[in-house]
Amino acid sequence: MKLLFYYLIFPGFIFASVIGLLTVWLDRKVSARVQWRQGPPWYQGFADIGKLLYKEVIIPEEAFGSGFIAAPLFGLASVVLAVTILCVSFFSMSEGFIGDIIVVWYLFAIPAIALIYIGSTSGNPLSSVGVSREIKLLLSYDLPMIIIIVMMASKAGSFSIQSIMDWQRINGSNISNWYGIISFAVAIFCIQAKLGRVPFDLPEAETELGSGILMELSGGVLAAYELSKAIMLFGLPMFLIILFWGKGIIGGILLYLLIMVLLILIKNTNPRVRIDHAMKYFWGWMSGAAILAGILAYFGV
Protein backbone atom coordinates (compact mmCIF):
# COMPACT_ATOMS: atom_id res chain seq x y z
CA MET A 1 0.00 0.00 0.00
CA LYS A 2 2.75 2.38 1.02
CA LEU A 3 4.77 1.52 -2.05
CA LEU A 4 1.75 2.11 -4.27
CA PHE A 5 1.24 5.50 -2.64
CA TYR A 6 4.89 6.36 -3.23
CA TYR A 7 4.66 5.26 -6.82
CA LEU A 8 1.37 6.87 -7.80
CA ILE A 9 1.01 10.02 -5.70
CA PHE A 10 4.01 11.29 -3.77
CA PRO A 11 6.78 11.45 -4.94
CA GLY A 12 5.74 9.36 -7.94
CA PHE A 13 3.41 9.91 -10.81
CA ILE A 14 1.19 12.84 -9.74
CA PHE A 15 3.86 14.87 -7.93
CA ALA A 16 6.47 14.33 -10.62
CA SER A 17 4.07 15.17 -13.47
CA VAL A 18 2.94 18.39 -11.81
CA ILE A 19 6.51 19.53 -11.13
CA GLY A 20 7.63 18.32 -14.55
CA LEU A 21 4.89 20.14 -16.44
CA LEU A 22 5.55 23.31 -14.45
CA THR A 23 9.21 22.97 -15.39
CA VAL A 24 8.23 22.64 -19.03
CA TRP A 25 6.36 25.91 -18.66
CA LEU A 26 9.37 27.52 -16.97
CA ASP A 27 11.53 26.35 -19.84
CA ARG A 28 9.22 27.76 -22.51
CA LYS A 29 8.58 30.98 -20.61
CA VAL A 30 12.25 31.73 -20.00
CA SER A 31 13.11 30.85 -23.60
CA ALA A 32 10.39 33.26 -24.72
CA ARG A 33 11.71 36.01 -22.46
CA VAL A 34 15.22 35.45 -23.79
CA GLN A 35 13.79 36.03 -27.27
CA TRP A 36 11.90 39.11 -26.05
CA ARG A 37 8.51 37.40 -26.32
CA GLN A 38 5.73 37.03 -23.78
CA GLY A 39 5.59 33.25 -23.59
CA PRO A 40 2.79 30.82 -22.71
CA PRO A 41 0.65 30.92 -19.53
CA TRP A 42 1.55 28.65 -16.58
CA TYR A 43 -1.00 25.94 -17.42
CA GLN A 44 0.37 25.43 -20.94
CA GLY A 45 1.95 22.04 -20.22
CA PHE A 46 -1.29 20.72 -18.71
CA ALA A 47 -3.34 22.08 -21.61
CA ASP A 48 -1.05 20.37 -24.13
CA ILE A 49 -1.39 17.00 -22.42
CA GLY A 50 -5.18 17.39 -22.05
CA LYS A 51 -5.53 18.36 -25.67
CA LEU A 52 -3.50 15.37 -26.86
CA LEU A 53 -5.65 13.02 -24.78
CA TYR A 54 -8.75 14.48 -26.42
CA LYS A 55 -7.50 13.72 -29.91
CA GLU A 56 -7.74 10.63 -32.03
CA VAL A 57 -4.86 8.11 -32.04
CA ILE A 58 -3.78 7.06 -35.51
CA ILE A 59 -1.75 3.87 -35.79
CA PRO A 60 0.21 3.52 -39.02
CA GLU A 61 -0.57 0.49 -41.15
CA GLU A 62 2.97 -0.88 -40.96
CA ALA A 63 3.16 -0.57 -37.18
CA PHE A 64 2.47 -3.40 -34.75
CA GLY A 65 -0.65 -1.94 -33.11
CA SER A 66 -0.51 -2.87 -29.44
CA GLY A 67 3.26 -2.39 -29.30
CA PHE A 68 2.86 1.05 -30.77
CA ILE A 69 0.57 2.04 -27.90
CA ALA A 70 2.34 0.10 -25.15
CA ALA A 71 5.90 1.30 -25.80
CA PRO A 72 5.45 4.93 -24.67
CA LEU A 73 3.48 3.70 -21.65
CA PHE A 74 6.43 1.49 -20.73
CA GLY A 75 8.66 4.52 -21.08
CA LEU A 76 6.37 6.58 -18.85
CA ALA A 77 6.14 3.86 -16.21
CA SER A 78 9.89 3.41 -16.01
CA VAL A 79 10.58 7.14 -15.75
CA VAL A 80 8.07 7.40 -12.92
CA LEU A 81 9.76 4.46 -11.20
CA ALA A 82 13.17 6.12 -11.56
CA VAL A 83 11.92 9.41 -10.12
CA THR A 84 10.23 7.57 -7.26
CA ILE A 85 13.45 5.75 -6.34
CA LEU A 86 15.39 9.02 -6.46
CA CYS A 87 12.94 11.06 -4.42
CA VAL A 88 12.26 8.37 -1.83
CA SER A 89 15.99 8.34 -1.08
CA PHE A 90 16.31 12.10 -1.24
CA PHE A 91 13.49 12.72 1.22
CA SER A 92 14.84 9.85 3.40
CA MET A 93 11.58 7.90 3.21
CA SER A 94 13.37 4.62 2.62
CA GLU A 95 16.81 3.05 2.63
CA GLY A 96 17.10 2.19 -1.04
CA PHE A 97 19.14 -0.80 -2.22
CA ILE A 98 22.66 -1.45 -3.44
CA GLY A 99 23.10 -0.48 -7.08
CA ASP A 100 20.04 1.74 -7.30
CA ILE A 101 21.99 4.58 -8.89
CA ILE A 102 22.79 2.37 -11.89
CA VAL A 103 19.20 1.10 -12.03
CA VAL A 104 17.89 4.67 -12.08
CA TRP A 105 20.24 5.75 -14.85
CA TYR A 106 19.14 2.85 -17.05
CA LEU A 107 15.46 3.33 -16.22
CA PHE A 108 15.89 6.81 -17.66
CA ALA A 109 17.10 5.20 -20.89
CA ILE A 110 13.89 3.23 -21.42
CA PRO A 111 11.84 6.08 -22.99
CA ALA A 112 14.58 6.43 -25.61
CA ILE A 113 14.48 2.69 -26.29
CA ALA A 114 10.68 2.79 -26.54
CA LEU A 115 11.01 5.61 -29.05
CA ILE A 116 13.56 3.63 -31.05
CA TYR A 117 11.06 0.77 -31.17
CA ILE A 118 8.20 3.02 -32.29
CA GLY A 119 10.27 4.93 -34.79
CA SER A 120 11.63 1.82 -36.44
CA THR A 121 8.26 0.06 -36.70
CA SER A 122 6.33 3.09 -37.91
CA GLY A 123 7.52 2.64 -41.49
CA ASN A 124 8.34 6.28 -41.99
CA PRO A 125 11.71 6.98 -43.65
CA LEU A 126 12.27 10.19 -41.72
CA SER A 127 11.57 8.35 -38.48
CA SER A 128 14.20 5.76 -39.30
CA VAL A 129 16.79 8.49 -39.84
CA GLY A 130 15.77 9.79 -36.41
CA VAL A 131 16.10 6.27 -34.95
CA SER A 132 19.65 5.87 -36.18
CA ARG A 133 20.56 9.22 -34.66
CA GLU A 134 18.87 8.38 -31.37
CA ILE A 135 20.84 5.13 -31.08
CA LYS A 136 24.14 6.90 -31.78
CA LEU A 137 23.31 9.65 -29.33
CA LEU A 138 22.32 7.12 -26.65
CA LEU A 139 25.67 5.36 -27.04
CA SER A 140 27.68 8.57 -27.04
CA TYR A 141 26.39 10.37 -23.94
CA ASP A 142 26.31 7.18 -21.90
CA LEU A 143 30.09 6.82 -21.77
CA PRO A 144 31.03 10.07 -19.95
CA MET A 145 28.01 9.79 -17.66
CA ILE A 146 28.89 6.24 -16.62
CA ILE A 147 32.46 7.35 -15.90
CA ILE A 148 31.06 10.05 -13.62
CA ILE A 149 28.64 7.73 -11.85
CA VAL A 150 31.36 5.14 -11.23
CA MET A 151 33.68 7.87 -9.97
CA MET A 152 31.15 9.22 -7.48
CA ALA A 153 30.23 5.72 -6.35
CA SER A 154 33.83 4.71 -5.78
CA LYS A 155 34.38 7.90 -3.79
CA ALA A 156 31.44 6.94 -1.60
CA GLY A 157 32.42 3.29 -1.54
CA SER A 158 29.06 1.95 -2.67
CA PHE A 159 26.67 2.02 -5.61
CA SER A 160 23.72 3.16 -3.56
CA ILE A 161 22.07 6.56 -3.58
CA GLN A 162 21.89 6.60 0.19
CA SER A 163 25.61 6.06 0.69
CA ILE A 164 26.53 8.68 -1.95
CA MET A 165 24.37 11.18 -0.09
CA ASP A 166 25.72 10.15 3.30
CA TRP A 167 29.31 10.40 2.09
CA GLN A 168 28.66 13.97 0.93
CA ARG A 169 26.95 14.85 4.19
CA ILE A 170 30.14 13.94 6.05
CA ASN A 171 32.86 15.00 3.60
CA GLY A 172 31.22 18.00 1.90
CA SER A 173 29.43 18.13 -1.44
CA ASN A 174 31.16 16.83 -4.53
CA ILE A 175 30.55 20.11 -6.31
CA SER A 176 32.73 22.04 -3.85
CA ASN A 177 35.87 20.34 -5.27
CA TRP A 178 37.58 20.76 -8.64
CA TYR A 179 36.76 17.24 -9.79
CA GLY A 180 33.12 17.93 -8.88
CA ILE A 181 32.97 21.14 -10.91
CA ILE A 182 34.49 19.52 -14.01
CA SER A 183 32.24 16.48 -13.85
CA PHE A 184 29.20 18.68 -13.15
CA ALA A 185 29.86 20.56 -16.40
CA VAL A 186 30.17 17.25 -18.27
CA ALA A 187 26.99 15.92 -16.66
CA ILE A 188 25.01 19.02 -17.65
CA PHE A 189 25.78 18.38 -21.31
CA CYS A 190 25.00 14.69 -20.93
CA ILE A 191 21.54 15.31 -19.53
CA GLN A 192 20.94 17.99 -22.15
CA ALA A 193 21.51 15.26 -24.72
CA LYS A 194 19.46 12.75 -22.78
CA LEU A 195 16.53 15.14 -22.70
CA GLY A 196 16.89 15.57 -26.47
CA ARG A 197 17.13 19.34 -26.28
CA VAL A 198 18.92 21.76 -28.57
CA PRO A 199 21.86 21.44 -29.50
CA PHE A 200 21.36 17.66 -29.27
CA ASP A 201 17.80 17.43 -30.61
CA LEU A 202 19.03 15.44 -33.60
CA PRO A 203 16.51 12.60 -33.42
CA GLU A 204 13.59 15.03 -33.56
CA ALA A 205 15.16 17.78 -35.67
CA GLU A 206 11.99 19.79 -36.19
CA THR A 207 13.20 21.62 -39.28
CA GLU A 208 15.10 18.97 -41.17
CA LEU A 209 13.26 15.73 -40.31
CA GLY A 210 9.87 17.21 -39.44
CA SER A 211 10.07 15.92 -35.84
CA GLY A 212 11.77 12.71 -37.06
CA ILE A 213 11.44 9.92 -34.57
CA LEU A 214 8.18 11.31 -33.16
CA MET A 215 6.66 11.82 -36.56
CA GLU A 216 4.00 9.09 -36.49
CA LEU A 217 2.92 9.57 -32.87
CA SER A 218 -0.47 11.17 -32.37
CA GLY A 219 -3.01 11.80 -29.64
CA GLY A 220 -2.63 9.84 -26.42
CA VAL A 221 0.55 8.08 -27.52
CA LEU A 222 2.24 11.42 -28.01
CA ALA A 223 0.80 12.59 -24.67
CA ALA A 224 2.47 9.66 -22.88
CA TYR A 225 5.77 10.54 -24.51
CA GLU A 226 5.46 14.26 -23.71
CA LEU A 227 4.59 13.44 -20.11
CA SER A 228 7.58 11.15 -19.71
CA LYS A 229 9.78 13.86 -21.15
CA ALA A 230 8.36 16.38 -18.67
CA ILE A 231 8.99 13.98 -15.79
CA MET A 232 12.54 13.47 -17.04
CA LEU A 233 12.99 17.21 -16.98
CA PHE A 234 12.35 16.93 -13.25
CA GLY A 235 14.09 13.61 -12.68
CA LEU A 236 17.43 14.16 -14.39
CA PRO A 237 18.30 17.42 -12.55
CA MET A 238 17.26 15.56 -9.40
CA PHE A 239 19.75 12.85 -10.32
CA LEU A 240 22.50 15.46 -10.61
CA ILE A 241 21.50 17.01 -7.28
CA ILE A 242 21.93 13.65 -5.59
CA LEU A 243 25.26 13.01 -7.29
CA PHE A 244 26.76 16.44 -6.66
CA TRP A 245 24.98 18.07 -3.73
CA GLY A 246 23.43 15.32 -1.75
CA LYS A 247 21.79 17.04 1.19
CA GLY A 248 19.26 19.60 2.23
CA ILE A 249 15.99 20.50 0.55
CA ILE A 250 16.63 24.25 0.26
CA GLY A 251 20.04 23.71 -1.34
CA GLY A 252 18.45 21.10 -3.56
CA ILE A 253 15.82 23.54 -4.83
CA LEU A 254 18.43 26.23 -5.50
CA LEU A 255 20.65 23.79 -7.35
CA TYR A 256 17.60 22.59 -9.31
CA LEU A 257 16.93 26.16 -10.46
CA LEU A 258 20.61 26.64 -11.33
CA ILE A 259 20.61 23.46 -13.42
CA MET A 260 17.41 24.57 -15.18
CA VAL A 261 18.91 27.97 -15.96
CA LEU A 262 22.01 26.33 -17.42
CA LEU A 263 19.92 23.91 -19.50
CA ILE A 264 17.74 26.72 -20.84
CA LEU A 265 20.68 28.97 -21.67
CA ILE A 266 22.47 26.15 -23.50
CA LYS A 267 19.28 25.50 -25.43
CA ASN A 268 18.83 29.12 -26.45
CA THR A 269 22.38 29.95 -27.44
CA ASN A 270 23.33 26.98 -29.58
CA PRO A 271 22.42 25.71 -33.03
CA ARG A 272 21.85 22.01 -33.62
CA VAL A 273 25.06 19.99 -34.05
CA ARG A 274 25.60 17.20 -36.57
CA ILE A 275 25.51 13.62 -35.30
CA ASP A 276 29.19 12.95 -36.01
CA HIS A 277 30.08 16.16 -34.17
CA ALA A 278 27.96 15.10 -31.23
CA MET A 279 29.64 11.67 -31.06
CA LYS A 280 33.12 13.14 -31.36
CA TYR A 281 32.22 15.66 -28.69
CA PHE A 282 30.97 13.10 -26.17
CA TRP A 283 33.53 10.37 -26.81
CA GLY A 284 36.39 12.84 -27.13
CA TRP A 285 36.16 16.00 -25.09
CA MET A 286 33.50 15.00 -22.61
CA SER A 287 34.93 11.57 -21.81
CA GLY A 288 38.39 13.11 -21.60
CA ALA A 289 37.13 15.67 -19.12
CA ALA A 290 35.35 12.97 -17.13
CA ILE A 291 38.57 10.91 -16.94
CA LEU A 292 40.52 14.02 -15.90
CA ALA A 293 37.95 14.58 -13.15
CA GLY A 294 38.44 10.96 -12.12
CA ILE A 295 42.20 11.47 -11.82
CA LEU A 296 41.64 14.63 -9.77
CA ALA A 297 39.19 12.75 -7.57
CA TYR A 298 41.80 10.03 -6.99
CA PHE A 299 44.16 12.68 -5.61
CA GLY A 300 41.30 14.25 -3.70
CA VAL A 301 41.23 17.77 -5.12
Next chain:
Amino acid sequence: MDILKKSFKKSIWVFHLSTAACNNCDIEVLELLTPRYDVERFGIKLVGSPRHADALLVCGSVNAHAKPRLLEVYRQTPKPCLVVAFGSCGCSSGIFRDSYSIVGPLDKVLKEEDPDVKIVYIPGCPPKPEAMIEGIVMGLGAI
Protein backbone atom coordinates in the same frame (compact mmCIF):
# COMPACT_ATOMS: atom_id res chain seq x y z
CA MET B 1 -14.19 15.29 -21.08
CA ASP B 2 -15.14 18.91 -20.68
CA ILE B 3 -11.77 19.92 -19.35
CA LEU B 4 -10.05 18.10 -22.18
CA LYS B 5 -12.20 19.95 -24.66
CA LYS B 6 -11.33 23.23 -22.98
CA SER B 7 -7.65 22.47 -23.10
CA PHE B 8 -8.00 21.94 -26.83
CA LYS B 9 -8.72 25.64 -27.18
CA LYS B 10 -5.70 26.57 -25.12
CA SER B 11 -3.23 24.55 -27.11
CA ILE B 12 -3.43 24.67 -30.88
CA TRP B 13 -0.56 23.11 -32.78
CA VAL B 14 -0.43 24.28 -36.35
CA PHE B 15 0.90 22.53 -39.42
CA HIS B 16 1.66 24.91 -42.23
CA LEU B 17 0.90 23.68 -45.72
CA SER B 18 1.43 25.56 -48.94
CA THR B 19 -0.69 24.48 -51.90
CA ALA B 20 0.51 26.68 -54.74
CA ALA B 21 0.54 30.02 -52.97
CA CYS B 22 2.59 32.92 -54.31
CA ASN B 23 4.80 32.50 -51.19
CA ASN B 24 3.82 35.84 -49.72
CA CYS B 25 1.28 34.30 -47.36
CA ASP B 26 3.88 31.75 -46.23
CA ILE B 27 6.22 34.56 -45.29
CA GLU B 28 3.48 36.40 -43.43
CA VAL B 29 2.80 33.34 -41.27
CA LEU B 30 6.28 33.66 -39.77
CA GLU B 31 5.33 37.10 -38.51
CA LEU B 32 3.05 35.44 -35.98
CA LEU B 33 6.05 33.92 -34.23
CA THR B 34 7.95 37.18 -33.82
CA PRO B 35 8.13 39.04 -30.49
CA ARG B 36 5.54 41.55 -31.62
CA TYR B 37 2.68 39.12 -32.22
CA ASP B 38 3.99 36.09 -30.29
CA VAL B 39 1.19 33.54 -30.66
CA GLU B 40 2.80 31.22 -28.12
CA ARG B 41 0.92 33.37 -25.59
CA PHE B 42 -2.21 31.52 -26.67
CA GLY B 43 -0.50 28.15 -26.76
CA ILE B 44 -0.24 28.16 -30.55
CA LYS B 45 2.91 26.66 -31.98
CA LEU B 46 4.12 25.38 -35.32
CA VAL B 47 4.82 21.65 -35.52
CA GLY B 48 6.69 19.64 -38.10
CA SER B 49 4.35 16.73 -38.64
CA PRO B 50 0.62 16.62 -39.54
CA ARG B 51 0.17 13.82 -36.98
CA HIS B 52 0.73 16.36 -34.20
CA ALA B 53 -1.39 19.09 -35.73
CA ASP B 54 -4.72 20.47 -34.50
CA ALA B 55 -5.01 23.04 -37.24
CA LEU B 56 -3.91 22.93 -40.85
CA LEU B 57 -2.93 26.34 -42.09
CA VAL B 58 -3.36 26.10 -45.84
CA CYS B 59 -2.08 28.92 -48.02
CA GLY B 60 -2.83 29.10 -51.67
CA SER B 61 -5.18 28.29 -54.49
CA VAL B 62 -5.14 24.52 -54.88
CA ASN B 63 -3.73 23.36 -58.21
CA ALA B 64 -3.90 19.93 -59.78
CA HIS B 65 -0.43 19.06 -58.58
CA ALA B 66 -1.06 19.99 -54.95
CA LYS B 67 -4.55 18.50 -54.58
CA PRO B 68 -3.60 14.86 -53.82
CA ARG B 69 -0.97 16.06 -51.35
CA LEU B 70 -3.47 18.31 -49.62
CA LEU B 71 -5.96 15.46 -49.26
CA GLU B 72 -3.22 13.12 -48.04
CA VAL B 73 -2.15 15.55 -45.34
CA TYR B 74 -5.77 16.14 -44.33
CA ARG B 75 -6.33 12.40 -43.96
CA GLN B 76 -3.16 12.08 -41.89
CA THR B 77 -4.22 14.72 -39.38
CA PRO B 78 -5.90 13.29 -36.28
CA LYS B 79 -9.43 14.60 -35.81
CA PRO B 80 -10.87 16.89 -34.49
CA CYS B 81 -8.93 19.35 -36.53
CA LEU B 82 -9.48 22.80 -37.89
CA VAL B 83 -8.58 23.92 -41.39
CA VAL B 84 -7.61 27.54 -41.87
CA ALA B 85 -8.09 28.79 -45.42
CA PHE B 86 -5.48 31.46 -45.49
CA GLY B 87 -5.45 34.51 -47.73
CA SER B 88 -7.63 35.33 -50.69
CA CYS B 89 -6.15 32.37 -52.53
CA GLY B 90 -7.10 29.96 -49.80
CA CYS B 91 -10.63 31.37 -49.56
CA SER B 92 -11.49 31.60 -53.24
CA SER B 93 -8.39 30.82 -55.35
CA GLY B 94 -7.89 34.60 -55.59
CA ILE B 95 -6.20 36.01 -58.66
CA PHE B 96 -5.28 32.56 -59.95
CA ARG B 97 -8.90 31.52 -60.23
CA ASP B 98 -9.15 31.25 -64.01
CA SER B 99 -5.76 29.66 -64.49
CA TYR B 100 -5.70 26.36 -66.37
CA SER B 101 -4.06 24.43 -63.54
CA ILE B 102 -6.37 25.41 -60.69
CA VAL B 103 -8.78 22.81 -59.32
CA GLY B 104 -9.56 24.74 -56.09
CA PRO B 105 -10.85 26.60 -54.15
CA LEU B 106 -9.75 24.84 -51.01
CA ASP B 107 -13.15 24.35 -49.40
CA LYS B 108 -14.57 22.66 -52.50
CA VAL B 109 -11.66 20.22 -52.61
CA LEU B 110 -11.84 19.39 -48.92
CA LYS B 111 -15.61 19.01 -48.82
CA GLU B 112 -15.40 16.34 -51.49
CA GLU B 113 -13.18 14.39 -49.11
CA ASP B 114 -14.96 15.12 -45.82
CA PRO B 115 -18.34 16.91 -45.89
CA ASP B 116 -18.17 18.15 -42.29
CA VAL B 117 -14.70 19.64 -42.38
CA LYS B 118 -14.38 22.76 -40.24
CA ILE B 119 -12.91 25.64 -42.22
CA VAL B 120 -12.02 29.14 -41.06
CA TYR B 121 -11.61 31.76 -43.76
CA ILE B 122 -9.08 34.53 -43.33
CA PRO B 123 -9.23 36.85 -46.37
CA GLY B 124 -6.54 39.33 -47.33
CA CYS B 125 -3.70 39.35 -49.80
CA PRO B 126 -1.81 38.58 -47.58
CA PRO B 127 -3.89 38.93 -44.36
CA LYS B 128 -2.54 41.12 -41.60
CA PRO B 129 -1.21 39.32 -38.52
CA GLU B 130 -4.04 40.80 -36.44
CA ALA B 131 -6.53 39.30 -38.88
CA MET B 132 -4.86 35.91 -38.60
CA ILE B 133 -5.03 35.92 -34.81
CA GLU B 134 -8.67 37.02 -34.88
CA GLY B 135 -9.53 34.36 -37.43
CA ILE B 136 -8.04 31.56 -35.40
CA VAL B 137 -9.71 32.77 -32.20
CA MET B 138 -13.10 32.93 -33.95
CA GLY B 139 -12.52 29.48 -35.38
CA LEU B 140 -11.91 28.11 -31.90
CA GLY B 141 -15.15 29.69 -30.73
CA ALA B 142 -16.99 27.79 -33.45
CA ILE B 143 -15.65 24.35 -32.48
